[in-house]
Amino acid sequence: MTTAEATTSRKLTYVAAIADGLRCALREDPLVFVAGEDIAGYGGVFGHTRGLLAEFGPTRVLDTPISEAGIIGLGVGAAATGCRPVIDIMFMDFMGECGDEILNQMAKMRYMFGGKARLPMTVTTMAGAGMNLAAQHSQSLEAWFCHIPGLKVVMPATPYDAKGLLLAAVRDDNPVVVVFNKRSLGMQGDVPEAAYAVELGRANIVRAGTNFTVVATGRMVHEALAAAMALAQDGLDLEVVDPRTLQPLDIETIVASVRKTHRALVVHEAVRFGGFGAEVAAQIQELAFDHLDAPVGRVGAPFAPVPFSPALEKLYVPNADRIAAEVRRVVGLQV
Amino acid sequence: MDVDRNVLLDLHRRMVRIRVFEEEAGKLMEAARVPGALHLYVGEEAVAAGVMANLTDDDQITSTHRGHGHLVAKGGDFKRMYAELFGRATGYNKGKGGSMHVCDMEIGMLGANGIVGAGPPIAIGAAFSDRYRGTSNVAVTFFGDGASNEGGVHEAANIAALWKLPGLFVCEYNGYGEFTPPARHQAIRDVADRAAGYGMPGVVVDGMDVIAVYEATREAVARARRGDGPTLLECKTYRFYDHVGIRGMGVSYRTDDEVLQWRKRDPVALLEAHLADAQILSSDDARAVHDEVRAEALAAVAFAESSPFPEPHELLEDVYDTSLPAPDEAPR
Ligand SMILES: Cc1ncc(C[n+]2csc(CCOP(=O)(O)OP(=O)(O)O)c2C)c(N)n1
Ligand SMILES: [Mg+2]
Numbered sequence: 001m002t003t004a005e006a007t008t009s010r011k012l013t014y015v016a017a018i019a020d021g022l023r024c025a026l027r028e029d030p031l032v033f034v035a036g037e038d039i040a041g042y043g044g045v046f047g048h049t050r051g052l053l054a055e056f057g058p059t060r061v062l063d064t065p066i067s068e069a070g071i072i073g074l075g076v077g078a079a080a081t082g083c084r085p086v087i088d089i090m091f092m093d094f095m096g097e098c099g100d101e102i103l104n105q106m107a108k109m110r111y112m113f114g115g116k117a118r119l120p121m122t123v124t125t126m127a128g129a130g131m132n133l134a135a136q137h138s139q140s141l142e143a144w145f146c147h148i149p150g151l152k153v154v155m156p157a158t159p160y161d162a163k164g165l166l167l168a169a170v171r172d173d174n175p176v177v178v179v180f181n182k183r184s185l186g187m188q189g190d191v192p193e194a195a196y197a198v199e200l201g202r203a204n205i206v207r208a209g210t211n212f213t214v215v216a217t218g219r220m221v222h223e224a225l226a227a228a229m230a231l232a233q234d235g236l237d238l239e240v241v242d243p244r245t246l247q248p249l250d251i252e253t254i255v256a257s258v259r260k261t262h263r264a265l266v267v268h269e270a271v272r273f274g275g276f277g278a279e280v281a282a283q284i285q286e287l288a289f290d291h292l293d294a295p296v297g298r299v300g301a302p303f304a305p306v307p308f309s310p311a312l313e314k315l316y317v318p319n320a321d322r323i324a325a326e327v328r329r330v331v332g333l334q335v
Numbered sequence: 336m337d338v339d340r341n342v343l344l345d346l347h348r349r350m351v352r353i354r355v356f357e358e359e360a361g362k363l364m365e366a367a368r369v370p371g372a373l374h375l376y377v378g379e380e381a382v383a384a385g386v387m388a389n390l391t392d393d394d395q396i397t398s399t400h401r402g403h404g405h406l407v408a409k410g411g412d413f414k415r416m417y418a419e420l421f422g423r424a425t426g427y428n429k430g431k432g433g434s435m436h437v438c439d440m441e442i443g444m445l446g447a448n449g450i451v452g453a454g455p456p457i458a459i460g461a462a463f464s465d466r467y468r469g470t471s472n473v474a475v476t477f478f479g480d481g482a483s484n485e486g487g488v489h490e491a492a493n494i495a496a497l498w499k500l501p502g503l504f505v506c507e508y509n510g511y512g513e514f515t516p517p518a519r520h521q522a523i524r525d526v527a528d529r530a531a532g533y534g535m536p537g538v539v540v541d542g543m544d545v546i547a548v549y550e551a552t553r554e555a556v557a558r559a560r561r562g563d564g565p566t567l568l569e570c571k572t573y574r575f576y577d578h579v580g581i582r583g584m585g586v587s588y589r590t591d592d593e594v595l596q597w598r599k600r601d602p603v604a605l606l607e608a609h610l611a612d613a614q615i616l617s618s619d620d621a622r623a624v625h626d627e628v629r630a631e632a633l634a635a636v637a638f639a640e641s642s643p644f645p646e647p648h649e650l651l652e653d654v655y656d657t658s659l660p661a662p663d664e665a666p667r
Contacts, residue, residue: 042514042586065484065520066451066512094450097485132370132422134433136449304654308433309422310370311644 007194015185017159018048021166024195035062036088068097079121092127107150128181135305140270152176153247157221159189164198181219203250209239216267226320265297272300297330349384353404376404378575381602383408385548395443395461397454402447413635423642452485462502475503481512496534499564506569514588530567542570573597
């Protein structure tokens with residue numbers, strides 16, 4: 001694996017970093033192909049595959065019919081027989097269309113076949129609310145996938161991780177679901193030119209702090225950082241941990257942080273009930289109960305579909321203010 | 336031609352209503368006065384109008400992400416439609432759904448849909464229920480050329496034909512699924528070819544000719560009401576604007592010349608030429624219909640824009656139906 005630090009880096013947007021990651025994957029392995037709806041000729045409705053068709057041609061970068069079940073199945077069959085497919089599902093909400101192919105086929109084939117099958121495939125998709133796209137184009141459904149043994153799940157928060165986690169996902173010999181956030185597409189960050197992987201299953205301490213741990217995923221990492229700025233004046237020094245890989249989860253890094261800070265809050269954009277945060281909170285309580293000064297808090301979306309109206313959607317999507325208020329509540333400060 | 340002049344005038348009005356509604360909606364989106372994304376129906380009016388003129392308020396339809404035209408043609412109210420696009424409490428969906436989910440259950444419009452290909456399975460449920468409940472209603476589903484490749488569409492068509500459900504499958508073949516032409520998403524030229532595989536009649540009509548759509552639908556609906564089962568009606572049409580909005584995202588995938596060629600067969604203009612020739616409606620009178628509808632649209636936009644946003648408590652309401660007493664309070 002090339003170390004990122006050793007190579008030249010430049011500012012790229014999150015969306016350009018995804019394209020860069022796919023480009024590296026296509027360059028380094030002729031068995032990699034990328035398929036999805038409007039990802040070739042048009043370069044993806046989000047622009048994350050722009051330029052790939054021109055460089056790699058239509059046998060490796062494929063526009064498919066609008067047939068999500070068909071194309072995930074295509075990935076499963078191709079992966080099981082020696083290819084390394086990347087299948088793009090435009091919006092995470094469309095995962096319902098290919099539910100069986102993911103949960104009963106892609107995730108389980110290796111186990112059911114007694115370890116005889118290898119499924120080196122990657123599924124990329126866009127999650128996230130806050131763009132007035134309503135209930136079927138805004139969801140964060142990562143908890144579904146974390147619950148299925150056999151799948152790995154990553155949620156890059158930055159351009160650097162978008163490229164690095166994507167490459168790690170493609171190189172991994174297991175099926176990996178890569179959940180990007182559509183509201184982060186324009187975000188700028190340093191991205192090395194070289195092909196580098198961000199190790200799966202390794203959390204990132206995004207901000208070191210001493211007396212409160214916030215575990216945040218995806219775009220919520222940035223909201224948590226903003227909350228940390230706001231809370232500094234209250235004497236709260238937040239440590240912000242981004243798991244990056246939700247499955248397998250780097251619980252050691254999270255627990256080590258909590259042992260130091262004694263309080264924790266888990267934040268995600270998805271619905272709070274039954275969310276990934278519940279798993280993290282439960283594990284913290286199992287592994288570091290004696291170190292906790294307060295119950296672990298959770299911030300997530302309320303129990304409703306994502307509303308269209310901006311007046312309601314702004315109340316729906318978690319943000320820095322809600323995170324800060326919840327931190328204050330957990331530590332017992334007046335809100 | 337055996338189409339009554341009142342029917343022709345009705346078809347004309349339905350088309351003009353769609354055209355004007357969409358032109359104004361497009362302007363609102365381009366000016367960022369409404370949030371989110373709109374998929375406009377301009378160019379495809381003859382399909383919705385020609386089909387809907389054969390339906391009553393009791394017949395149901397399922398729609399698509401490009402659904403405004405279907406609701407307008409079914410008799411949707413401009414005020415509540417625009418209010419929904421603005422995300423206001425006075426909208427059809429109280430502002431919770433927006434363009435892609437606009438519905439009117441009272442007149443059998445079971446919603447626009449953000450999931451491509453989601454309509455047909457729901458429509459066969461409505462058709463099943465129509466027969467089960469002993470009505471003579473039919474359920475019509477609209478889906479695009481792109482949607483025709485979703486598994487659910489085939490499953491629905493197979494069940495509908497097998498059970499001879501009172502349904503109609505209307506494929507709006509507008510030459511693109513987003514930015515991909517059918518030549519690159521299916522190996523057949525006519526989606527109607529698939530009808531044989533489902534075991535139902537497949538009919539291809541000129542979707543720019545509202546009279547052709549009207550007549551083909553009339554026959555298919557009569558067949559469905561008689562209990563002889565569903566039909567796959569494919570309407571060859573064209574969307575004049577981009578996949579989203581008017582100018583869209585500025586990436587080219589079709590030529591200006593192609594758009595121009597299709598615009599020469601503007602379905603509204605085609606019908607107006609015919610009505611003028613047949614001395615049913617002069618071009619001045621046609622203009623007057625446009626003006627009248629535009630005035631209604633502008634008033635509806637003003638109503639919508641000055642309507643209140645939904646209150647915060649709305650966020651958590653309508654997730655479940657709480658109109659009935661909880662089970663333990665129910666009378667025994
Ligand atoms: C299940 C699903 N897949 C993909 C999309 C994204 N999408 C929205 S519209 C569209 C194209 C649909 O094409 P077609 O059915 O021909 O309808 P048209 O837009 O031409 O009216 C696509 C791919 C979606 N909304 N739902
Ligand atoms: Mg189409």
